[in-house]
Amino acid sequence: MFVLALIISVIVPLIVVLCGYLMKYHTLKEITELIGYRTKRSMSSQEAWCFANELCGELFLKGGLISILPSLALSLAGCFLSGNSNGVLISTVIECIQVALIFSPVYYIEKQLKLKFEKDDNNKEQI
Numbered sequence: 001m002f003v004l005a006l007i008i009s010v011i012v013p014l015i016v017v018l019c020g021y022l023m024k025y026h027t028l029k030e031i032t033e034l035i036g037y038r039t040k041r042s043m044s045s046q047e048a049w050c051f052a053n054e055l056c057g058e059l060f061l062k063g064g065l066i067s068i069l070p071s072l073a074l075s076l077a078g079c080f081l082s083g084n085s086n087g088v089l090i091s092t093v094i095e096c097i098q099v100a101l102i103f104s105p106v107y108y109i110e111k112q113l114k115l116k117f118e119k120d121d122n123n124k125e126q127i
Helices: 002-025 046-103 107-127
Strands: none
Touching: 002 046, 046 107
């Protein structure tokens, strides 16, 4: 059971890295409601869509790469220091933290979208 938890604790950051790579370097050129960083602001224009997906991809790449080693180390430490059953519990906690980290860039990306694109909209209205 612990081996499965250990594998999952490394697979999640690897999936985040893969998604980050695809979002940053292979952003869909058309706005779609199925794949990508989809919020009202990001889907407001093609430029906002590309910007948001590239930024999210960059953050996913960095965050995924940074979290691989700590996730692996904490899972292994949990197993060897506290036994097999506690190791699975520690791996589960790590997974919950990783999922929370996946959603953490949303605030930053939305703030950047607002700064970059709403300012342009306000300037256009004044002209």
